[in-house]
Amino acid sequence: MSLVQLYVPTEVSRDIIYQIGQLNLIQFRDLNSKVNEFQRSFVKELRRLDNVERQFNLFKKELDQREIPIKTFPYEHSIVAQSDIDEHVENAKLLEDRVLQLIDSTDSLYQKQKDLKQFKYTIQAVDHFFAANYAQQESYEDSALLSQLEAQGSSDTHTASFISGVISREKVGTLQQILWRVLRGNLYYHSEELVEPVYDVESKSYVNKNSFIIFSHGAIIYDRIKKICESLDADLYNVESTKNLRLGQLTDTEIKLGDLSTVLSQSENALSSELIMISRDLAKWWEVIAREKAVYKTMNLCDYDDSRKTLVAEGWIPTDEISTLTSTIKGADNSQTIPTIINVLDTTRTPPTFHRTNKFTNAFQNICDAYGIATYREVNPGLATVITFPFMFAIMFGDVGHGFILTLAAFTMVYNEKKLNAMKRDEIFDMAFSGRYILLLMGIFSMYTGLLYNDIFSRSMTLFSSGWEWPENFKVGETLHAKSVGTYVFGLDPAWHGSENALLFSNSYKMKLSVLMGYVHMSYSYVFSLVNYVHFNSVIDIVGNFIPGLLFMQGIFGYLSLCIVYKWTVNWYVVDKQPPGLLNMLISMFLSPGTIAEPLYEGQASVQMFLLVVALICVPWLLLLKPLYYKRKIDQEAHQYQQLPTDEDELSNNEVDVAHDDDDEGHEAHDFGDIMIHQVIHTIEFCLNCVSHTASYLRLWALSLAHAQLSTVLWSMTLGGAFYTPGLLGVIMVFFLFGMWFILTVCILVVMEGTSAMLHSLRLHWVESMSKFFEGEGTLYEPFGFNDLLGNVL
Amino acid sequence: MSGYTVIIVFIFVAALSTLAWIFAPKENRTVFRSSVILCLAMCYLMWAITYLAQLHPLEAPRRSDLRPEKHD
Numbered sequence: 001m002s003l004v005q006l007y008v009p010t011e012v013s014r015d016i017i018y019q020i021g022q023l024n025l026i027q028f029r030d031l032n033s034k035v036n037e038f039q040r041s042f043v044k045e046l047r048r049l050d051n052v053e054r055q056f057n058l059f060k061k062e063l064d065q066r067e068i069p070i071k072t073f074p075y076e077h078s079i080v081a082q083s084d085i086d087e088h089v090e091n092a093k094l095l096e097d098r099v100l101q102l103i104d105s106t107d108s109l110y111q112k113q114k115d116l117k118q119f120k121y122t123i124q125a126v127d128h129f130f131a132a133n134y135a136q137q138e139s140y141e142d143s144a145l146l147s148q149l150e151a152q153g154s155s156d157t158h159t160a161s162f163i164s165g166v167i168s169r170e171k172v173g174t175l176q177q178i179l180w181r182v183l184r185g186n187l188y189y190h191s192e193e194l195v196e197p198v199y200d201v202e203s204k205s206y207v208n209k210n211s212f213i214i215f216s217h218g219a220i221i222y223d224r225i226k227k228i229c230e231s232l233d234a235d236l237y238n239v240e241s242t243k244n245l246r247l248g249q250l251t252d253t254e255i256k257l258g259d260l261s262t263v264l265s266q267s268e269n270a271l272s273s274e275l276i277m278i279s280r281d282l283a284k285w286w287e288v289i290a291r292e293k294a295v296y297k298t299m300n301l302c303d304y305d306d307s308r309k310t311l312v313a314e315g316w317i318p319t320d321e322i323s324t325l326t327s328t329i330k331g332a333d334n335s336q337t338i339p340t341i342i343n344v345l346d347t348t349r350t351p352p353t354f355h356r357t358n359k360f361t362n363a364f365q366n367i368c369d370a371y372g373i374a375t376y377r378e379v380n381p382g383l384a385t386v387i388t389f390p391f392m393f394a395i396m397f398g399d400v401g402h403g404f405i406l407t408l409a410a411f412t413m414v415y416n417e418k419k420l421n422a423m424k425r426d427e428i429f430d431m432a433f434s435g436r437y438i439l440l441l442m443g444i445f446s447m448y449t450g451l452l453y454n455d456i457f458s459r460s461m462t463l464f465s466s467g468w469e470w471p472e473n474f475k476v477g478e479t480l481h482a483k484s485v486g487t488y489v490f491g492l493d494p495a496w497h498g499s500e501n502a503l504l505f506s507n508s509y510k511m512k513l514s515v516l517m518g519y520v521h522m523s524y525s526y527v528f529s530l531v532n533y534v535h536f537n538s539v540i541d542i543v544g545n546f547i548p549g550l551l552f553m554q555g556i557f558g559y560l561s562l563c564i565v566y567k568w569t570v571n572w573y574v575v576d577k578q579p580p581g582l583l584n585m586l587i588s589m590f591l592s593p594g595t596i597a598e599p600l601y602e603g604q605a606s607v608q609m610f611l612l613v614v615a616l617i618c619v620p621w622l623l624l625l626k627p628l629y630y631k632r633k634i635d636q637e638a639h640q641y642q643q644l645p646t647d648e649d650e651l652s653n654n655e656v657d658v659a660h661d662d663d664d665e666g667h668e669a670h671d672f673g674d675i676m677i678h679q680v681i682h683t684i685e686f687c688l689n690c691v692s693h694t695a696s697y698l699r700l701w702a703l704s705l706a707h708a709q710l711s712t713v714l715w716s717m718t719l720g721g722a723f724y725t726p727g728l729l730g731v732i733m734v735f736f737l738f739g740m741w742f743i744l745t746v747c748i749l750v751v752m753e754g755t756s757a758m759l760h761s762l763r764l765h766w767v768e769s770m771s772k773f774f775e776g777e778g779t780l781y782e783p784f785g786f787n788d789l790l791g792n793v794l
Numbered sequence: 795m796s797g798y799t800v801i802i803v804f805i806f807v808a809a810l811s812t813l814a815w816i817f818a819p820k821e822n823r824t825v826f827r828s829s830v831i832l833c834l835a836m837c838y839l840m841w842a843i844t845y846l847a848q849l850h851p852l853e854a855p856r857r858s859d860l861r862p863e864k865h866d
Contacts, residue, residue: 489845
């Protein structure tokens with residue numbers, strides 16, 4: 001990483017920054033970090049573009065409401081001229097006005113339509129009400145009163161002898177109750193449901209409504225009823241009380257309604273054609289505006305020189321890409337009289353961490369970055385993760401069949417990479433897709449470990465000649481012991497499969513496997529810390545941290561691993577000795593040093609004493625050497641600069657400090673206490689972690705055993721049982737149980753178990769492996785570019 | 795077959811790793827070398843552990859559900 005400084009002439013600054021954005025190479029530094037966001041140079045331009053984006057958002061809202069899809073094509077973007085941007089801004093303004101006007105007019109038309117419709121229904125409801133009561137005139141006395149009322153109404157011009165209107169259905173009960181209480185029951189109330197819901201413009205939804213008629217007496221009471229109705233958002237309509245007049249009103253309303261709907265459909269059409277036109281280009285416009293905004297935001301990070309003739313920008317760039325930058329900028333402004341100047345700066349600042357990845361390594365890098373961004377120039381754990389992550393997974397997931405299913409799924413994604421990449425993916429599928437190469441390796445390694453475990457869907461394969469021989473002559477039901485005739489060449493001997501003591505063997509095998517694998521993985525990771533110390537030229541860290549740590553770890557767990565392997569290589573029947581329990585050996589090495597109950601080899605007592613002493617020496621070594629070294633150094637420095645600074649000096653020093661504070665990071669000053677506390681924590685953590693992390697690798701054993709057992713159980717519970725049923729029933733059972741077995745295999749054993757094994761593998765990397773060397777105090781390199789500006793809006 | 799198989803295969807794997815180191819492609823050289831060699835090493839380790847675990851078995855498989863083969 002290098003820090004470069006660019007002097008860009010103001011006239012071409014926008015174009016140059018745009019070109020740099022297309023390169024996607026420089027991470028610009030904020031040179032105005034002390035300047036308020038609102039006081040920067042290009043706030044005005046940004047405001048203008050923000051406004052355009054707001055307008056675009058409005059269009060998008062309208063489009064979404066009408067479910068018009070926004071067309072997105074991969075557009076070719078070149079530098080857009082300033083005048084084009086102005087045109088976009090103008091255009092957006094015009095379109096906004098037009099769309100808003102159209103929306104307004106359609107809304108008001110909808111409002112009118114709603115009114116007319118409700119009026120129509122009210123008239124009809126009143127009509128129904130009177131008609132029904134006429135029909136029953138003989139049986140009801142009070143309806144006679146009604147007819148009187150109607151007859152009276154026909155002669156009288158006073159139409160407000162009843163109140164009619166429309167109210168939302170939810171409020172019908174409330175209205176009724178309130179009226180009853182207020183008028184103390186002195187009213188006649190009738191309500192009828194409208195046949196269709198009415199469109200409400202304000203809430204943009206269809207609302208179920210009821211029409212109602214209220215009879216009462218007295219003008220004051222009518223006023224009161226009206227007020228109550230209006231407070232409940234009811235719409236009141238004056239309906240004529242005589243049949244003929246009502247008929248006239250009805251036809252009138254229907255004619256108006258007919259006219260209105262033609263106008264309405266026309267303005268609707270105009271609006272949607274306008275919106276469709278917008279939908280065709282919106283994505284393109286938006287991209288242009290978003291890019292323009294990104295450019296101005298970047299220019300806000302830059303500094304002006306005093307004469308405001310040139311823009312000064314600083315940013316991080318990968319050192320090997322400087323030539324690309326230079327040639328691009330040269331090509332862009334050879335017509336200019338004042339050239340753009342590129343300067344590479346010397347700096348003590350820590351650059352951001354950049355690991356160049358390709359489509360294969362990207363997902364693995366993401367696994368490590370999710371835990372922490374590596375400190376600049378420290379070993380990138382992503383490199384080893386490429387293999388160790390899928391392999392640790394495979395140790396837990398070992399089964400040829402399940403591995404094959406996983407491989408197939410991953411291979412399909414890899415094979416159709418281009419097609420799937422262009423597709424819009426949902427969240428879960430996107431996760432699987434971005435990790436397709438991880439899945440592929442996980443599948444392949446699972447097949448390998450499956451071969452070693454000799455498991456294919458929990459069945460075994462006899463690929464080579466077995467190392468065990470069963471006796472020839474025996475009776476049915478007799479307990480048989482196999483005789484060893486050799487060693488199975490590749491993987492677990494199939495003779496173990498189905499034997500009564502299979503678990504006894506596979507338990508011991510898988511436990512030792514996981515301890516050995518864990519030990520190797522941790523030692524491998526620990527060596528990375530040496531690589532780091534060598535790179536940063538830190539001799540004290542090698543002597544005070546790496547060497548005692550290495551001796552401690554190897555003395556205990558390296559020794560244990562060596563003993564495990566050694567014990568395997570001895571033929572205990574030939575030497576005619578009791579094979580020792582290694583776990584007890586390790587425990588008694590600490591609890592009763594020097595006494596060996598069951599010797600593994602000669603001179604074991606003295607070797608173990610020696611290792612114990614070494615481990616015990618390592619602890620204070622690890623604890624004290626580094627802090628004492630720094631204490632000495634601090635003391636020496638104190639001797640060298642004995643003269644105390646005068647007040648004046650201090651003052652001027654402070655000024656210089658303030659001035660430099662902006663440019664360079666000062667060296668962090670540590671005193672002895674800080675270093676000591678840090679080292680104490682490190683020592684305790686390291687020694688305890690050696691034990692707990694080794695134990696943590698036993699999860700490899702537990703999960704692989706659980707996986708194997710679960711698949712055995714699934715087999716015997718479903719498909720395995722079906723094979724013993726004879727006849728047609730057996731055929732049908734095999735058919736259906738196969739389906740069940742296969743679905744459960746995929747869902748539970750591959751997907752669910754796979755996820756859990758993956759999480760465990762993740763933990764082994766983040767905690768057990770990366771804690772051995774990883775500092776993770778870096779910042780991510782995020783170059784300025786135009787990738788995925790609209791990812792979350794369109 | 796004896797314990798020496800493990801050593802012979804180790805030499806073989808080491809030779810393969812050397813070849814992978816030498817004939818690594820120019821592009822992505824570090825990733826290629828580290829991945830291939832690490833992969834070979836882990837596969838070898840896993841195999842060797844499995845092989846060694848069965849080299850001098852302390853326990854023999856035991857079962858009582860076998861049926862004698864019929865010799866007609």
